[in-house]
Amino acid sequence: MVTLFDLEPVQARASKGMYDSSPITELLSYQLIPVIAYLGKTNIPLNHERGLNDSNKVFFIGEYEITERLLQACGWPGYDTNEFLEEIVLYVESECSYIKRDSTKKLTRTNRHTALEYMDILLNGATWLQYLQEGKSLAEVHAALVADIPDSGVHTLKFHSIPRYILNGLHDKRWYEQVSKEVLEFFPGFEPRVLFDILAATSIRASIESNTKKFLSALKQFYAEETYQVKIKQRDQVVVIESTFRGFLDATVIILNKVKNGASLAESVDETSLQKNEARKIKNFARAMHGVKTAIPVDIWITRMFCCDSKRLFRERWVSSAPTPKLYDAIYWYMCEVARLSDVEPRQLSAMGWVGIRSETSTSLASQFGPLLKKRLNNGFFASQYHPPVLNGKYFSISSFK
Numbered sequence: 001m002v003t004l005f006d007l008e009p010v011q012a013r014a015s016k017g018m019y020d021s022s023p024i025t026e027l028l029s030y031q032l033i034p035v036i037a038y039l040g041k042t043n044i045p046l047n048h049e050r051g052l053n054d055s056n057k058v059f060f061i062g063e064y065e066i067t068e069r070l071l072q073a074c075g076w077p078g079y080d081t082n083e084f085l086e087e088i089v090l091y092v093e094s095e096c097s098y099i100k101r102d103s104t105k106k107l108t109r110t111n112r113h114t115a116l117e118y119m120d121i122l123l124n125g126a127t128w129l130q131y132l133q134e135g136k137s138l139a140e141v142h143a144a145l146v147a148d149i150p151d152s153g154v155h156t157l158k159f160h161s162i163p164r165y166i167l168n169g170l171h172d173k174r175w176y177e178q179v180s181k182e183v184l185e186f187f188p189g190f191e192p193r194v195l196f197d198i199l200a201a202t203s204i205r206a207s208i209e210s211n212t213k214k215f216l217s218a219l220k221q222f223y224a225e226e227t228y229q230v231k232i233k234q235r236d237q238v239v240v241i242e243s244t245f246r247g248f249l250d251a252t253v254i255i256l257n258k259v260k261n262g263a264s265l266a267e268s269v270d271e272t273s274l275q276k277n278e279a280r281k282i283k284n285f286a287r288a289m290h291g292v293k294t295a296i297p298v299d300i301w302i303t304r305m306f307c308c309d310s311k312r313l314f315r316e317r318w319v320s321s322a323p324t325p326k327l328y329d330a331i332y333w334y335m336c337e338v339a340r341l342s343d344v345e346p347r348q349l350s351a352m353g354w355v356g357i358r359s360e361t362s363t364s365l366a367s368q369f370g371p372l373l374k375k376r377l378n379n380g381f382f383a384s385q386y387h388p389p390v391l392n393g394k395y396f397s398i399s400s401f402k
Contacts, residue, residue: 031149031334032129032142033122035341037163038349039132040125041170067119092118095164098360103170107360129341141341150333153326157334158307162353165305169356173348175369176288182370183289186377187219192290197265198222200285201255202248208358212373214248218256221245255279266290280328293345296335298328302350305357306331 067085096118098107105111113121126138133141172178183195202214221244230243232250245256259265265279265286280298287295296302300320303309308331310321323331335353339346 031145031159032138033159034162034166034338036122036125036129036138038125038166038338038342038344039128040121040123041167043124043128045124088119089115092122095160098161098164098168100168103168103356107168132341132343145337145341148333149337150330151326152308152330153324155303155306155308155310155324155327155330157330161307162305165353165356165360166349167352167356168359169352169354172355173344173352175351175355176347177291179369180289180291182373186373193264193266194222194259195219196286196289197259198256199289200265200282201252201259203285204249204252204282208369209372212369212376214252215373216376217247218245218252222256222260251279255282266292281322288347288350293347294336295347296332296350297354298323298331298350299354301354301357302331303327305353 067088093115096113096115099113099118100107101111101113101117129138129141130136179199180192180196183199184190184192187195198218199211199215202218203211206214224244227242227244228246229240230246230253231238231240232253233239234250241253241257243253243257244260245253248256255265265283266289282297284295285297288297300309300322303320303323308323308327335349336346339349342349
Protein backbone atom coordinates (compact mmCIF):
# COMPACT_ATOMS: atom_id res chain seq x y z
CA MET A 1 0.00 0.00 0.00
CA VAL A 2 1.42 3.36 -0.99
CA THR A 3 2.09 5.75 1.90
CA LEU A 4 0.64 9.22 2.21
CA PHE A 5 3.98 10.85 1.45
CA ASP A 6 4.90 8.61 -1.46
CA LEU A 7 2.02 9.17 -3.86
CA GLU A 8 2.68 9.24 -7.59
CA PRO A 9 0.38 11.26 -9.85
CA VAL A 10 -2.80 9.26 -10.24
CA GLN A 11 -2.53 8.95 -14.03
CA ALA A 12 1.01 7.52 -13.79
CA ARG A 13 -0.06 5.05 -11.14
CA ALA A 14 -3.11 4.04 -13.15
CA SER A 15 -0.95 3.35 -16.21
CA LYS A 16 1.06 0.91 -14.08
CA GLY A 17 -2.08 -0.87 -12.96
CA MET A 18 -1.69 0.39 -9.39
CA TYR A 19 -5.36 0.62 -8.43
CA ASP A 20 -4.82 0.15 -4.71
CA SER A 21 -6.96 3.21 -3.91
CA SER A 22 -9.45 5.38 -5.75
CA PRO A 23 -9.11 9.04 -6.75
CA ILE A 24 -11.65 10.01 -4.14
CA THR A 25 -9.63 8.36 -1.39
CA GLU A 26 -6.32 9.66 -2.71
CA LEU A 27 -7.27 13.20 -3.57
CA LEU A 28 -10.28 14.12 -1.48
CA SER A 29 -9.71 12.16 1.71
CA TYR A 30 -6.09 13.15 2.07
CA GLN A 31 -3.91 16.17 1.36
CA LEU A 32 -6.22 18.28 -0.81
CA ILE A 33 -9.46 17.90 1.11
CA PRO A 34 -8.78 20.78 3.56
CA VAL A 35 -8.18 23.15 0.64
CA ILE A 36 -11.29 22.00 -1.22
CA ALA A 37 -13.51 22.17 1.86
CA TYR A 38 -12.30 25.67 2.84
CA LEU A 39 -12.68 27.10 -0.66
CA GLY A 40 -16.09 25.48 -1.08
CA LYS A 41 -17.40 26.79 2.24
CA THR A 42 -16.10 30.35 2.01
CA ASN A 43 -16.75 31.16 -1.66
CA ILE A 44 -19.93 31.70 -3.66
CA PRO A 45 -20.94 28.90 -6.07
CA LEU A 46 -18.81 28.92 -9.21
CA ASN A 47 -20.07 27.42 -12.48
CA HIS A 48 -22.39 24.80 -11.02
CA GLU A 49 -25.91 24.62 -9.67
CA ARG A 50 -26.43 23.95 -5.99
CA GLY A 51 -28.90 21.06 -6.18
CA LEU A 52 -30.15 21.25 -2.59
CA ASN A 53 -33.62 19.76 -2.62
CA ASP A 54 -35.72 17.68 -0.24
CA SER A 55 -36.86 15.32 -2.99
CA ASN A 56 -35.23 11.90 -2.68
CA LYS A 57 -35.02 11.60 -6.45
CA VAL A 58 -33.27 14.93 -6.84
CA PHE A 59 -31.06 14.04 -3.86
CA PHE A 60 -29.80 10.92 -5.64
CA ILE A 61 -29.31 12.76 -8.92
CA GLY A 62 -27.40 15.44 -7.03
CA GLU A 63 -25.07 12.84 -5.52
CA TYR A 64 -24.45 11.24 -8.90
CA GLU A 65 -23.81 14.49 -10.72
CA ILE A 66 -21.58 15.85 -7.97
CA THR A 67 -19.56 12.61 -7.88
CA GLU A 68 -19.16 12.72 -11.64
CA ARG A 69 -17.94 16.31 -11.57
CA LEU A 70 -15.56 15.59 -8.72
CA LEU A 71 -14.05 12.72 -10.70
CA GLN A 72 -13.71 15.01 -13.71
CA ALA A 73 -11.93 17.55 -11.53
CA CYS A 74 -9.62 14.82 -10.23
CA GLY A 75 -8.50 14.12 -13.78
CA TRP A 76 -9.05 10.37 -13.33
CA PRO A 77 -8.94 8.63 -16.76
CA GLY A 78 -11.67 6.17 -17.71
CA TYR A 79 -13.60 6.60 -14.48
CA ASP A 80 -16.96 5.00 -13.77
CA THR A 81 -19.16 7.27 -11.68
CA ASN A 82 -21.19 4.34 -10.34
CA GLU A 83 -17.99 2.70 -9.09
CA PHE A 84 -17.14 5.60 -6.82
CA LEU A 85 -20.61 6.90 -5.94
CA GLU A 86 -21.00 4.65 -2.91
CA GLU A 87 -17.48 5.39 -1.68
CA ILE A 88 -17.76 9.16 -1.74
CA VAL A 89 -21.24 9.06 -0.21
CA LEU A 90 -19.96 6.93 2.67
CA TYR A 91 -17.03 9.28 3.20
CA VAL A 92 -19.18 12.38 3.10
CA GLU A 93 -21.86 10.92 5.36
CA SER A 94 -19.23 9.98 7.96
CA GLU A 95 -17.82 13.52 8.04
CA CYS A 96 -20.77 15.83 7.44
CA SER A 97 -22.41 15.14 10.80
CA TYR A 98 -19.39 16.74 12.52
CA ILE A 99 -19.36 19.93 10.44
CA LYS A 100 -21.35 22.94 11.61
CA ARG A 101 -23.51 25.01 9.29
CA ASP A 102 -22.82 28.02 11.53
CA SER A 103 -19.36 27.80 13.11
CA THR A 104 -20.25 30.39 15.79
CA LYS A 105 -22.80 28.03 17.35
CA LYS A 106 -22.60 24.62 19.02
CA LEU A 107 -22.76 21.44 16.96
CA THR A 108 -26.35 20.27 17.21
CA ARG A 109 -28.70 18.15 15.14
CA THR A 110 -29.99 21.22 13.35
CA ASN A 111 -26.59 22.94 13.06
CA ARG A 112 -24.73 20.41 10.97
CA HIS A 113 -24.45 19.82 7.25
CA THR A 114 -26.31 17.11 5.41
CA ALA A 115 -24.40 14.76 3.12
CA LEU A 116 -25.63 16.55 0.00
CA GLU A 117 -24.69 19.94 1.42
CA TYR A 118 -21.16 18.78 2.17
CA MET A 119 -20.82 17.14 -1.26
CA ASP A 120 -21.94 20.43 -2.76
CA ILE A 121 -19.29 22.26 -0.71
CA LEU A 122 -16.62 19.86 -2.01
CA LEU A 123 -17.71 20.34 -5.60
CA ASN A 124 -17.70 24.11 -5.23
CA GLY A 125 -14.25 23.91 -3.63
CA ALA A 126 -12.89 21.67 -6.38
CA THR A 127 -14.27 24.07 -9.00
CA TRP A 128 -12.71 27.07 -7.23
CA LEU A 129 -9.37 25.29 -6.85
CA GLN A 130 -9.27 24.55 -10.58
CA TYR A 131 -10.13 28.18 -11.28
CA LEU A 132 -7.41 29.50 -8.96
CA GLN A 133 -4.91 27.04 -10.42
CA GLU A 134 -5.75 28.11 -13.97
CA GLY A 135 -7.59 24.95 -14.99
CA LYS A 136 -5.22 22.32 -13.61
CA SER A 137 -6.83 19.05 -12.56
CA LEU A 138 -6.86 18.08 -8.89
CA ALA A 139 -4.46 15.27 -9.80
CA GLU A 140 -1.90 17.79 -11.07
CA VAL A 141 -2.31 20.05 -8.03
CA HIS A 142 -2.04 17.04 -5.74
CA ALA A 143 1.11 15.77 -7.44
CA ALA A 144 2.78 19.15 -6.99
CA LEU A 145 1.66 19.30 -3.36
CA VAL A 146 3.15 15.97 -2.30
CA ALA A 147 6.32 16.22 -4.39
CA ASP A 148 8.31 18.19 -1.82
CA ILE A 149 6.57 17.42 1.45
CA PRO A 150 9.11 16.85 4.24
CA ASP A 151 9.65 13.61 6.10
CA SER A 152 7.56 13.61 9.28
CA GLY A 153 9.74 11.05 11.05
CA VAL A 154 8.12 8.22 12.96
CA HIS A 155 4.70 9.86 12.70
CA THR A 156 2.39 9.51 9.71
CA LEU A 157 0.17 12.52 9.20
CA LYS A 158 -3.52 11.85 8.60
CA PHE A 159 -5.69 14.43 6.90
CA HIS A 160 -9.27 13.10 6.79
CA SER A 161 -10.58 15.08 9.81
CA ILE A 162 -8.73 18.37 9.20
CA PRO A 163 -11.55 19.89 7.08
CA ARG A 164 -14.07 19.71 9.89
CA TYR A 165 -11.68 21.36 12.35
CA ILE A 166 -10.97 24.18 9.90
CA LEU A 167 -14.63 24.72 9.00
CA ASN A 168 -15.73 24.57 12.64
CA GLY A 169 -13.15 27.21 13.53
CA LEU A 170 -13.99 29.60 10.69
CA HIS A 171 -15.40 32.21 13.08
CA ASP A 172 -12.00 32.50 14.79
CA LYS A 173 -9.95 32.86 11.62
CA ARG A 174 -8.52 36.11 13.01
CA TRP A 175 -7.97 34.80 16.55
CA TYR A 176 -4.38 36.07 16.86
CA GLU A 177 -5.26 39.50 15.51
CA GLN A 178 -8.28 39.74 17.80
CA VAL A 179 -6.51 38.61 20.98
CA SER A 180 -3.53 40.90 20.40
CA LYS A 181 -5.93 43.81 19.91
CA GLU A 182 -7.84 42.95 23.11
CA VAL A 183 -4.68 42.61 25.19
CA LEU A 184 -3.39 46.00 24.03
CA GLU A 185 -6.76 47.59 24.79
CA PHE A 186 -6.86 46.09 28.29
CA PHE A 187 -3.31 47.25 29.06
CA PRO A 188 -2.72 50.67 27.48
CA GLY A 189 0.73 52.03 28.17
CA PHE A 190 2.31 48.60 28.58
CA GLU A 191 5.04 47.47 26.21
CA PRO A 192 3.51 45.15 23.53
CA ARG A 193 6.64 42.96 23.51
CA VAL A 194 6.25 42.25 27.21
CA LEU A 195 2.53 41.52 26.97
CA PHE A 196 2.74 39.19 23.97
CA ASP A 197 5.86 37.36 25.13
CA ILE A 198 4.44 36.75 28.62
CA LEU A 199 1.17 35.56 27.11
CA ALA A 200 3.08 33.13 24.88
CA ALA A 201 5.35 31.90 27.68
CA THR A 202 2.41 31.17 30.00
CA SER A 203 0.53 29.22 27.32
CA ILE A 204 2.67 26.10 27.86
CA ARG A 205 0.37 23.21 28.86
CA ALA A 206 -2.35 25.66 29.80
CA SER A 207 -6.06 25.78 29.06
CA ILE A 208 -7.56 29.07 27.95
CA GLU A 209 -8.74 29.77 31.50
CA SER A 210 -5.38 28.82 32.99
CA ASN A 211 -3.49 30.90 30.42
CA THR A 212 -5.35 34.07 31.40
CA LYS A 213 -4.65 33.46 35.10
CA LYS A 214 -0.96 32.68 34.58
CA PHE A 215 -0.59 35.65 32.27
CA LEU A 216 -1.83 38.08 34.93
CA SER A 217 0.29 36.43 37.61
CA ALA A 218 3.45 36.61 35.48
CA LEU A 219 2.72 40.20 34.47
CA LYS A 220 2.46 41.21 38.12
CA GLN A 221 5.72 39.44 38.99
CA PHE A 222 7.41 41.03 35.96
CA TYR A 223 6.90 44.50 37.46
CA ALA A 224 7.19 43.53 41.13
CA GLU A 225 11.03 43.67 41.01
CA GLU A 226 11.33 40.79 43.49
CA THR A 227 13.63 37.78 43.19
CA TYR A 228 13.21 34.22 44.42
CA GLN A 229 15.29 31.09 44.78
CA VAL A 230 13.49 28.66 42.51
CA LYS A 231 14.16 24.97 41.95
CA ILE A 232 13.99 23.79 38.36
CA LYS A 233 14.98 20.59 36.61
CA GLN A 234 17.71 20.80 33.99
CA ARG A 235 19.06 17.72 32.24
CA ASP A 236 17.72 15.36 34.90
CA GLN A 237 19.21 17.44 37.69
CA VAL A 238 17.44 19.76 40.11
CA VAL A 239 19.16 23.14 40.32
CA VAL A 240 18.37 26.33 42.21
CA ILE A 241 18.30 29.56 40.22
CA GLU A 242 17.61 33.18 41.06
CA SER A 243 14.36 34.08 39.35
CA THR A 244 11.93 36.96 39.06
CA PHE A 245 9.16 34.40 38.62
CA ARG A 246 7.84 31.49 40.64
CA GLY A 247 4.79 29.25 40.62
CA PHE A 248 5.11 28.23 36.96
CA LEU A 249 6.34 25.24 34.97
CA ASP A 250 10.13 25.05 34.73
CA ALA A 251 10.11 25.83 31.01
CA THR A 252 7.87 28.83 31.60
CA VAL A 253 10.15 30.17 34.37
CA ILE A 254 13.22 29.95 32.09
CA ILE A 255 11.47 31.76 29.22
CA LEU A 256 9.96 34.43 31.47
CA ASN A 257 13.37 35.24 32.94
CA LYS A 258 14.73 35.72 29.44
CA VAL A 259 11.87 38.07 28.65
CA LYS A 260 12.57 39.96 31.88
CA ASN A 261 16.20 40.35 30.78
CA GLY A 262 15.11 41.97 27.52
CA ALA A 263 14.96 39.02 25.13
CA SER A 264 12.26 39.12 22.46
CA LEU A 265 10.51 35.87 21.57
CA ALA A 266 9.32 37.41 18.31
CA GLU A 267 12.72 38.61 17.13
CA SER A 268 13.16 38.96 13.39
CA VAL A 269 14.09 35.43 12.39
CA ASP A 270 12.72 33.15 9.70
CA GLU A 271 11.30 29.67 10.20
CA THR A 272 14.53 28.01 9.05
CA SER A 273 16.47 29.53 11.95
CA LEU A 274 13.68 28.56 14.35
CA GLN A 275 13.94 24.90 13.35
CA LYS A 276 17.07 24.43 15.47
CA ASN A 277 15.86 26.55 18.40
CA GLU A 278 14.07 25.48 21.54
CA ALA A 279 10.60 26.83 22.36
CA ARG A 280 9.69 26.95 18.67
CA LYS A 281 5.97 26.82 19.37
CA ILE A 282 6.19 29.58 21.98
CA LYS A 283 8.21 31.82 19.69
CA ASN A 284 5.75 31.28 16.84
CA PHE A 285 2.88 32.08 19.22
CA ALA A 286 4.55 35.41 20.06
CA ARG A 287 5.34 36.06 16.39
CA ALA A 288 1.69 35.43 15.43
CA MET A 289 0.59 37.90 18.12
CA HIS A 290 3.09 40.44 16.75
CA GLY A 291 1.55 40.13 13.28
CA VAL A 292 3.87 37.66 11.51
CA LYS A 293 1.52 36.08 8.95
CA THR A 294 3.65 32.95 8.39
CA ALA A 295 3.89 32.05 12.09
CA ILE A 296 2.29 28.69 12.91
CA PRO A 297 2.37 27.59 16.57
CA VAL A 298 2.32 23.78 16.37
CA ASP A 299 1.21 22.56 19.79
CA ILE A 300 -0.37 19.32 21.01
CA TRP A 301 -3.76 20.39 19.61
CA ILE A 302 -2.36 20.80 16.11
CA THR A 303 -0.58 17.44 16.31
CA ARG A 304 -3.86 15.87 17.43
CA MET A 305 -5.48 17.42 14.39
CA PHE A 306 -3.11 15.29 12.29
CA CYS A 307 -3.62 12.22 14.54
CA CYS A 308 0.04 12.42 15.66
CA ASP A 309 -0.37 12.90 19.39
CA SER A 310 2.14 10.91 21.46
CA LYS A 311 2.39 10.52 25.23
CA ARG A 312 5.22 10.61 27.76
CA LEU A 313 5.43 10.17 31.52
CA PHE A 314 5.70 13.52 33.31
CA ARG A 315 5.54 13.83 37.09
CA GLU A 316 3.90 10.43 37.44
CA ARG A 317 1.21 11.02 34.82
CA TRP A 318 0.95 10.62 31.07
CA VAL A 319 0.93 13.85 29.12
CA SER A 320 1.08 14.74 25.42
CA SER A 321 4.56 15.31 24.04
CA ALA A 322 5.61 18.37 22.10
CA PRO A 323 6.09 17.67 18.37
CA THR A 324 9.51 16.45 17.27
CA PRO A 325 11.50 18.77 14.95
CA LYS A 326 10.70 16.56 11.94
CA LEU A 327 7.00 16.45 12.78
CA TYR A 328 6.93 20.23 13.28
CA ASP A 329 8.68 20.74 9.94
CA ALA A 330 6.20 18.52 8.07
CA ILE A 331 3.11 20.08 9.66
CA TYR A 332 4.46 23.61 9.15
CA TRP A 333 5.28 22.99 5.49
CA TYR A 334 1.93 21.33 4.79
CA MET A 335 -0.12 24.05 6.48
CA CYS A 336 1.76 26.77 4.60
CA GLU A 337 0.98 24.99 1.32
CA VAL A 338 -2.69 24.55 2.24
CA ALA A 339 -2.83 28.23 3.18
CA ARG A 340 -1.25 29.20 -0.16
CA LEU A 341 -3.72 27.09 -2.15
CA SER A 342 -6.61 28.41 -0.05
CA ASP A 343 -5.51 32.06 -0.33
CA VAL A 344 -5.40 32.54 3.44
CA GLU A 345 -2.66 33.45 5.92
CA PRO A 346 -0.86 30.45 7.49
CA ARG A 347 -1.47 31.81 11.02
CA GLN A 348 -5.18 32.18 10.18
CA LEU A 349 -5.39 28.60 8.94
CA SER A 350 -3.61 27.51 12.12
CA ALA A 351 -6.06 29.48 14.26
CA MET A 352 -9.09 27.92 12.56
CA GLY A 353 -7.83 24.37 13.02
CA TRP A 354 -6.73 25.04 16.60
CA VAL A 355 -10.07 26.55 17.61
CA GLY A 356 -11.99 23.86 15.73
CA ILE A 357 -10.37 20.89 17.45
CA ARG A 358 -10.43 22.56 20.88
CA SER A 359 -14.14 23.23 20.58
CA GLU A 360 -14.72 19.56 19.76
CA THR A 361 -12.50 17.89 22.34
CA SER A 362 -12.07 20.45 25.12
CA THR A 363 -14.30 22.50 27.39
CA SER A 364 -12.00 25.51 26.87
CA LEU A 365 -13.62 28.10 24.65
CA ALA A 366 -10.75 29.51 22.64
CA SER A 367 -12.89 32.32 21.24
CA GLN A 368 -13.62 33.52 24.79
CA PHE A 369 -10.03 34.50 25.62
CA GLY A 370 -10.76 38.23 25.70
CA PRO A 371 -13.89 37.96 27.84
CA LEU A 372 -12.12 35.59 30.24
CA LEU A 373 -9.20 37.99 30.62
CA LYS A 374 -11.57 40.88 31.16
CA LYS A 375 -13.47 38.90 33.79
CA ARG A 376 -10.28 38.50 35.82
CA LEU A 377 -9.70 42.23 35.96
CA ASN A 378 -11.24 43.70 39.13
CA ASN A 379 -11.16 46.83 41.25
CA GLY A 380 -7.88 46.16 43.06
CA PHE A 381 -4.53 47.67 42.21
CA PHE A 382 -1.85 46.38 39.90
CA ALA A 383 1.55 47.93 40.55
CA SER A 384 0.15 51.43 40.09
CA GLN A 385 3.58 52.91 40.64
CA TYR A 386 4.77 51.29 37.43
CA HIS A 387 2.04 51.79 34.86
CA PRO A 388 -1.18 53.69 34.16
CA PRO A 389 -4.58 52.27 35.09
CA VAL A 390 -6.34 49.86 32.76
CA LEU A 391 -9.91 48.96 31.84
CA ASN A 392 -11.75 52.28 32.12
CA GLY A 393 -9.53 53.74 34.80
CA LYS A 394 -9.55 50.68 37.09
CA TYR A 395 -6.43 48.90 38.23
CA PHE A 396 -6.47 45.15 38.44
CA SER A 397 -5.25 42.66 40.97
CA ILE A 398 -4.89 38.91 40.91
CA SER A 399 -4.72 38.48 44.69
CA SER A 400 -8.09 36.76 44.71
CA PHE A 401 -6.92 34.19 42.19
CA LYS A 402 -3.89 32.88 44.09
